[in-house]
Each structure stands twice: as structure tokens, then as C-alpha cells.
Amino acid sequence: MRFQPALDKIPAYEAGKPIELVVREYGISPEKVLKLASNENPYGVSPKVSEVIKEAVYKMPLYPDDSYKALKDALAKTHGVDAKNVIQGNGSDQIFDFATRSILSPGDKILQNGKTFSMYSIYAGQCGAETIQTNSELHDLDQFLDLYKKHSPKIIFICTPCNPIGDALDQSDVYTFLQKISPDTMIVLDAAYMEFGKTRDPKKEVQASDIISKFPNVLYTNTFSKIYGLGGMRIGYGIASEEMIRAFYKLRPPFNVSQLSQLAAATALSDREFVENYLKSNLKEMIRYEEFAKKKGLFYFESYANFITIKLDQAKLDSTQTFETLLKEGIILRNLKSYGLNALRITIGRPEQNDRVLERLSELL
Amino acid sequence: MRFQPALDKIPAYEAGKPIELVVREYGISPEKVLKLASNENPYGVSPKVSEVIKEAVYKMPLYPDDSYKALKDALAKTHGVDAKNVIQGNGSDQIFDFATRSILSPGDKILQNGKTFSMYSIYAGQCGAETIQTNSELHDLDQFLDLYKKHSPKIIFICTPCNPIGDALDQSDVYTFLQKISPDTMIVLDAAYMEFGKTRDPKKEVQASDIISKFPNVLYTNTFSKIYGLGGMRIGYGIASEEMIRAFYKLRPPFNVSQLSQLAAATALSDREFVENYLKSNLKEMIRYEEFAKKKGLFYFESYANFITIKLDQAKLDSTQTFETLLKEGIILRNLKSYGLNALRITIGRPEQNDRVLERLSELL
Numbered sequence: 001m002r003f004q005p006a007l008d009k010i011p012a013y014e015a016g017k018p019i020e021l022v023v024r025e026y027g028i029s030p031e032k033v034l035k036l037a038s039n040e041n042p043y044g045v046s047p048k049v050s051e052v053i054k055e056a057v058y059k060m061p062l063y064p065d066d067s068y069k070a071l072k073d074a075l076a077k078t079h080g081v082d083a084k085n086v087i088q089g090n091g092s093d094q095i096f097d098f099a100t101r102s103i104l105s106p107g108d109k110i111l112q113n114g115k116t117f118s119m120y121s122i123y124a125g126q127c128g129a130e131t132i133q134t135n136s137e138l139h140d141l142d143q144f145l146d147l148y149k150k151h152s153p154k155i156i157f158i159c160t161p162c163n164p165i166g167d168a169l170d171q172s173d174v175y176t177f178l179q180k181i182s183p184d185t186m187i188v189l190d191a192a193y194m195e196f197g198k199t200r201d202p203k204k205e206v207q208a209s210d211i212i213s214k215f216p217n218v219l220y221t222n223t224f225s226k227i228y229g230l231g232g233m234r235i236g237y238g239i240a241s242e243e244m245i246r247a248f249y250k251l252r253p254p255f256n257v258s259q260l261s262q263l264a265a266a267t268a269l270s271d272r273e274f275v276e277n278y279l280k281s282n283l284k285e286m287i288r289y290e291e292f293a294k295k296k297g298l299f300y301f302e303s304y305a306n307f308i309t310i311k312l313d314q315a316k317l318d319s320t321q322t323f324e325t326l327l328k329e330g331i332i333l334r335n336l337k338s339y340g341l342n343a344l345r346i347t348i349g350r351p352e353q354n355d356r357v358l359e360r361l362s363e364l365l
Numbered sequence: 366m367r368f369q370p371a372l373d374k375i376p377a378y379e380a381g382k383p384i385e386l387v388v389r390e391y392g393i394s395p396e397k398v399l400k401l402a403s404n405e406n407p408y409g410v411s412p413k414v415s416e417v418i419k420e421a422v423y424k425m426p427l428y429p430d431d432s433y434k435a436l437k438d439a440l441a442k443t444h445g446v447d448a449k450n451v452i453q454g455n456g457s458d459q460i461f462d463f464a465t466r467s468i469l470s471p472g473d474k475i476l477q478n479g480k481t482f483s484m485y486s487i488y489a490g491q492c493g494a495e496t497i498q499t500n501s502e503l504h505d506l507d508q509f510l511d512l513y514k515k516h517s518p519k520i521i522f523i524c525t526p527c528n529p530i531g532d533a534l535d536q537s538d539v540y541t542f543l544q545k546i547s548p549d550t551m552i553v554l555d556a557a558y559m560e561f562g563k564t565r566d567p568k569k570e571v572q573a574s575d576i577i578s579k580f581p582n583v584l585y586t587n588t589f590s591k592i593y594g595l596g597g598m599r600i601g602y603g604i605a606s607e608e609m610i611r612a613f614y615k616l617r618p619p620f621n622v623s624q625l626s627q628l629a630a631a632t633a634l635s636d637r638e639f640v641e642n643y644l645k646s647n648l649k650e651m652i653r654y655e656e657f658a659k660k661k662g663l664f665y666f667e668s669y670a671n672f673i674t675i676k677l678d679q680a681k682l683d684s685t686q687t688f689e690t691l692l693k694e695g696i697i698l699r700n701l702k703s704y705g706l707n708a709l710r711i712t713i714g715r716p717e718q719n720d721r722v723l724e725r726l727s728e729l730l
Contacts, residue, residue: 038428061405063381254458
């Protein structure tokens with residue numbers, strides 16, 4: 001059987017190691033495993049959400065309301081847009097999938113940052129498109145502009161704050177850049193970590209309602225996996241012009257988000273206090289990691305997200321070795337070797353979790 | 366912005382009306398709404414699954430184990446295959462999506478029955494492929510063979526038992542047909558309703574392990590939405606050769622099934638008693654609808670699934686009108702007008718649910 005030739009070139013996505021794997025492979029009991037590898041919410045999920053889901057298990061047999069009205073109305077209200085500007089996804093991943101498939105053909109190009117979320121390129125590759133990227137670690141918009149002019153990409157991905165580095169662009173710089181881009185080029189603005197960014201510095205805030213009204217070629221994406229603590233429930237969303245949303249709907253499978261996931265997400269939006277407490281703790285604990293790195297003389301990227309990326313001294317330590325040493329002890333961090341960085345990315349945990357990590361890192365680094 | 370031209374031709378999928386919509390539009394209280402429109406399990410879900418999910422809400426923040434080892438091992442054991450022959454999907458819908466995208470290019474063709482699940486054609490359309498179909502209501506394999514020779518489709522979809530008619534092929538007829546098809550043509554065997562079919566007539570049973578070992582070009586698909594009562598949880602799977610599964614994995618987004626969904630599915634497999642009781646009740650209650658139709662002199666299709674399709678007398682009644690009359694009373698059935706049939710498809714409910722439907726149909730038909 002001959003499969004699409006484009007499939008040959010697609011690399012596999014490397015996810016953070018799950019707790020189950022460490023339990024299986026190293027025989028560590030689950031309660032001793034500490035996973036700070038996938039930027040999940042260390043406080044879990046709002047207790048309101050847990051209660052609602054426990055009471056809603058009787059809904060599991062029923063297909064969801066395929067209009068997702070309750071969820072889309074709640075998102076529209078949260079973001080000050082119309083429900084017609086919103087589409088829900090099985091994770092924001094599915095929104096990237098809609099975006100790439102709606103517009104890319106074999107031979108087309110996308111443009112992205114040198115270090116960024118690896119799925120953009122994988123989805124583009126599934127469409128037979130080529131990925132052009134800057135050679136910088138931080139988003140360098142001058143370089144983006146040069147590459148845009150040279151390659152005429154169909155989509156430009158901007159991730160701010162950006163995973164796996166944690167840097168964020170000022171809103172004013174994003175807008176200045178967008179003014180130079182043709183309205184026929186789609187801009188995907190991945191705002192998965194936006195709330196962390198604006199908590200640290202209000203200049204970093206890019207609002208969905210404002211950006212899509214000024215730039216109708218922008219697709220704003222966000223997720224319930226981070227501040228809302230619903231990574232396991234697979235739910236994200238896109239906000240864009242009605243025209244773009246209509247095109248994505250042509251690619252949306254029916255019932256693309258589970259009954260319990262949409263309910264968990266809509267409920268999560270109603271507990272702002274849970275989110276605010278997490279954002280406060282995240283910033284406070286981030287400073288501890290920064291101080292640790294400074295004390296050790298290690299380079300770290302100033303982070304506007306819920307993780308910090310610390311480079312190791314190449315002459316002394318290899319990030320893969322350090323990662324594996326910790327893994328065997330039940331501490332799961334993210335090794336960034338596959339991103340070309342001799343660095344570890346650490347999700348900012350709860351204070352006692354960070355105590356454990358910082359203690360071991362003090363000994364190892 | 367110029368979207369893919371293929372998108373222009375894609376029709377929207379028409380789902381069964383959700384309870385929420387009837388509540389919204391007709392002001393009927395949810396507990397008075399009876400939905401027998403989407404072939405959901407009228408007994409809900411196994412109590413074991415409900416218990417496990419209530420206790421697992423703390424897992425919502427964590428991304429699933431992306432290897433889905435526990436679920437795939439359970440499915441492999443159930444079907445007597447290796448876990449390497451299994452891929453999980455966000456509904457079996459996602460497996461159809463993998464299948465079409467792995468092999469179809471613009472201009473290619475798929476072949477399917479005249480009346481069948483509408484998503485095959487929609488997914489093929491997203492790839493720019495054309496749908497060839499028989500002109501018969503029941504699967505007519507001679508006609509399939511003629512069209513196969515004439516059009517050289519890249520994929521042949523066989524749905525047995527078939528939605529929305531309920532007919533099923535004998536295993537021996539399927540095998541005889543497959544012997545005449547090139548191993549380069551992918552065969553998707555959609556077995557969503559297989560357990561209902563084999564309960565009514567063992568000759569209808571097609572086993573995943575047997576068919577994929579004899580015909581490596583077959584993709585066997587199944588779902589947790591029907592006998593296991595997990596329609597709202599969006600989980601299905603495909604069983605095929607390792608080569609085919611590997612190709613699909615290139616298109617699989619990470620974490621494609623939610624944490625709670627994979628847990629619900631793995632647990633559902635362990636409660637066989639729940640399934641057996643449902644299968645027994647389904648067959649018993651099916652007979653009541655058949656007797657009703659006979660008494661009224663209405664044509665019905667003998668069904669090997671958990672629904673029955675009854676044709677209305679075109680001279681006297683229009684299925685759309687009858688459907689709407691019932692909808693306003695809070696009874697949701699499926700109008701098959703969009704399939705070109707003046708017929709209603711009724712999911713077989715629990716005895717007391719069928720009492721309500723049969724009573725009203727007696728008055729109306």
C-alpha cells in the first residue's frame with residue numbers, strides 16, 4: 001500500500017515522560033514521582049470543576065451538544081468576542097491542525113521561531129509543507145520579516161510567551177510586525193501561556209478581541225491545559241474572523257471535544273480565584289529558580305510562562321545525563337537536547353515540589 | 366485569505382439533535398426529553414466505569430500517557446492481536462480521518478455503499494477525493510465489485526452492520542469479496558455495531574484478528590460509543606497491520622484521547638456482564654418495533670444494530686413532519702430525509718422508553 005510521501009518526513013513528537021512510564025520502568029511508586037516536565041498546573045484543577053465532573057458522569061454515554069453552545073458562549077464572554085469567532089479543539093493542537101490543513105498544500109511554507117513548539121512543523125509537514133525558521137533562540141521579529149520577504153510563507157507562527165524558552169514579545173512589537181505582513185498570510189498567535197506573561201509584565205498582553213479586530217488574518221489560540229489545569233482533558237480553542245472559523249468548521253470532526261471536557265472547561269472559566277492564586281504562586285516560585293541559577297552562575301532565560309529553562313555548563317554537564325539521573329529518582333524534568341539546547345526545562349511547581357527539585361539540582365549542577 | 370478549494374465542496378455533518386437543543390428551543394425540561402436519535406446506549410455506562418471516573422478526577426490536569434499502553438494492551442487482549450496492531454482515536458471518526466489522510470490525494474476516489482455513515486465521504490472530501498457509491502440501500506457486493514473495477518478507488522468502506530439501515534453482511538461474503546480486491550486498495554471495515562450483529566446472527570461476525578491476518582489491507586475499526594455507552598467520551602480504535610498503524614501514527618496528534626476517556630474505555634472492557642445484558646435487551650426490544658411495523662403494514666429493514674429504520678408511507682406521511690411533531694413533544698428520533706429516505710431511524714431504548722415511542726407512533730403512523 002502506498003501512503004502519502006509526505007508522511008516519510010514527519011518526525012515523531014516527543015512528549016514529556018508520563019508518570020506511568022517512570023513507575024513501569026524504574027519501579028518507583030506513583031506517589032513518589034514528581035513530574036515537572038509538561039507545564040501542567042501543579043495545583044491541579046479547580047475544586048469546582050472536580051465537583052461538577054463527579055456529578056456529570058451520567059452524561060458519558062451521550063454525545064456532546066455538537067454546537068458546543070455553552071462553552072463557546074462562555075469563551076466569547078471571557079474574551080469579549082462573538083461566539084461566531086470561536087472554535088473549540090481537542091487541545092489547541094487541533095486548532096493548529098485546522099489552520100495548517102485549511103491553507104497549506106505540498107510545497108508551501110510556514111515560518112516560525114528557531115526554538116518553538118514542535119507541533120507547528122509536524123502539522124505543516126503532514127500537509128507536505130516546508131518549515132522555515134529563524135536561527136535565534138528568542139523571537140527576533142527583524143529576522144522573521146527578512147524570512148517572510150524571502151520565502152512568502154502561507155502561515156507565520158508566533159508563540160508568545162514561547163515554549164520551550166519562555167520569552168515573550170511586547171504587544172506593541174507584535175502589532176508593528178503585523179502591519180508589515182500581507183493580509184493574505186495567516187498569523188497564528190499561540191497564547192497558551194499568555195496569562196502568565198501578562199501577570200509578570202502587562203506590556204506582554206495581547207488580547208484576542210483587539211488583535212482579531214485590527215488584523216483579520218490573525219488566529220489567536222489558547223488552551224485549558226495550563227492555567228485551568230485541564231491538560232488531561234484535551235481542550236483548547238481558536239479565536240478569529242468568522243471567515244476563518246467557517247473554513248476551520250469544514251475540517252472539524254463532529255463531537256471533537258468530549259462531553260466531560262467541554263463541561264470541565266466551561267466550569268473552569270467560572271473560578272477566577274483558583275487561577276489568580278496559581279498565577280501569584282507561579283511568579284513567586286519562579287524567582288526562587290532564578291536566584292538559584294544566578295547563585296550557581298548558570299544561564300537562564302527570563303520566563304513569562306509557568307516553566308524556566310536553565311542552560312547547563314556544556315563543559316561540565318550534559319543535560320541528557322542530568323535528566324536521566326533525576327528520572328531514575330522519580331523526578332521528571334524536560335531535557336531540551338532534541339531542541340538543540342544543553343538545557344533543562346522545569347515546570348514551576350508548588351513550593352514543596354520546588355524544594356525537592358532545587359535541593360537535588362544544588363547537588364548536581 | 367485563500368483556503369483549500371477542496372473545502373468549498375464539503376457538506377456539514379448532521380448530528381442527532383442533542384437534548385440541550387430541545388430544552389433550549391422548545392422549553393421542555395431535560396428529564397422529559399427522550400433521545401433515541403444517536404444510537405447511544407440507553408442503559409448508560411457500566412457502574413464500574415462511573416466509579417472509576419469519579420475517583421480519577423484528580424488526573425484531569427495531567428496529560429495522558431501518550432503511549433496509551435494500558436488501553437492498547439486491554440484492546441489487544443480483547444481482540445487477540447498485538448498492541449502494535451492497535452491505534453486509539455478520538456472516536457472511530459479519527460481513525461477514518463487517519464485512513465483517508467494517509468492515502469488520499471486530490472482526484473483520488475473512495476467507494477462506499479449508497480446509504481452509509483456520512484463521515485467517510487466528508488473525510489475523503491477534505492483530502493480532495495471523490496466518493497463513488499452504489500445505488501442500493503443494502504450492501505450489494507456485486508455492485509461494489511463492478512464499481513471497484515471501473516473506478517479503482519484507493520479505499521473501500523464497508524460498514525457492517527451498517528448505519529443508518531442496519532443490514533449486515535455474512536462474514537463469508539465479505540471474505541469472498543476481499544479475495545477479488547487488490548492488496549494495494551485499503552479496505553475500511555467499520556464494525557461499530559458488530560456485537561449487536563453477531564448476537565442476532567453469528568454468521569455476521571467478522572473478527573479483527575482473523576481478517577487482518579488474512580487480508581493485510583484491511584483496517585478494522587470499532588468504537589466505545591455503542592455497546593460500552595461512552596459516546597460522550599469520544600473513543601474508538603483501529604486494528605490493522607503494523608505497517609498501516611505506523612503510517613497512521615505519523616498523523617496522530619499527541620494526546621489524542623483524553624485522560625478520563627482512555628481510563629473509561631479500559632475499564633469498560635472489563636465489565637462484560639453490563640454489555641451482555643444490554644445486548645439481550647436490545648434484541649428483545651427490537652422485536653417489539655418489528656411487530657409494530659408489521660402490524661401497521663410499514664416497511665422496516667431487518668436490523669443487526671441497536672436501531673431500527675422504518676419507512677413511512679410517502680403518500681400519507683412525510684418523515685420530516687413526523688420527526689418535528691415528536692421533537693416538539695420531547696421525543697428525538699432521527700429523520701433520514703437527508704439520506705434520501707422517507708424514514709425514521711429509532712435507537713432501541715429501554716422497555717419503558719420504547720413504550721412511550723411506540724404509543725405515540727401508533728397514534729401518528
